[in-house]
Amino acid sequence: MANDDAVYRTILEESPEAVIWADRQGTVRFWNRGAEELFGYTAAEAVGQRMDLIIPENLRARHWEGYDRVMVQGEPSRYGRREMLKVPALRKDGSRVSVEFTLLAVEHPEYGLIAVAVLRDASETFAELRDLRKRLADAEARAGGTPPPA
Numbered sequence: 001m002a003n004d005d006a007v008y009r010t011i012l013e014e015s016p017e018a019v020i021w022a023d024r025q026g027t028v029r030f031w032n033r034g035a036e037e038l039f040g041y042t043a044a045e046a047v048g049q050r051m052d053l054i055i056p057e058n059l060r061a062r063h064w065e066g067y068d069r070v071m072v073q074g075e076p077s078r079y080g081r082r083e084m085l086k087v088p089a090l091r092k093d094g095s096r097v098s099v100e101f102t103l104l105a106v107e108h109p110e111y112g113l114i115a116v117a118v119l120r121d122a123s124e125t126f127a128e129l130r131d132l133r134k135r136l137a138d139a140e141a142r143a144g145g146t147p148p149p150a
Contacts, residue, residue: 018099018119023111024071026051026064038099038121040092054089056096070115076103086122098123 012019018035022028031046039046039054046053055063070076084100091097101119108114 019116020119021106021114021116022051023108023114026067028053029111029114035119038091038097038119039089045092054091056088056090059087067115070103070105071113074113075105089119097121098125
């Protein structure tokens with residue numbers, strides 16, 4: 001059993017998916033290699049900082065409302081728990097990246113309730129969707145009509 005803890009830690013640290021967890025105040029307490037690659041911050045740079053470091057300024061109020069709700073309720077809504085949340089995020093260089101993630105609220109022995117997020121880069125998916133929508137709109141315009149109701 002003792003060896004299992006080391007294995008679990010290695011899995012979390014080395015996962016290609018970004019794994020981040022933050023305490024009740026939104027301070028980053030864990031930042032894995034996947035998060036380093038996705039956002040450009042090393043764990044040493046990110047741990048101890050507020051989550052604002054990856055949240056675009058115009059979305060921070062909405063983010064913190066949702067975060068506070070999770071911390072009060074002790075679990076995320078169906079979005080983030082059963083369904084992937086899709087949002088823009090910030091990289092260290094200031095560029096935006098589209099991410100999708102799931103969220104889990106977990107009791108931690110030292111920090112109390114924490115939020116654990118598993119994130120991935122969804123930029124390519126979002127770009128493909130934008131391109132598909134544009135091509136559909138162009139085709140509809142060429143056909144001279146509006147799309148049929150869904």
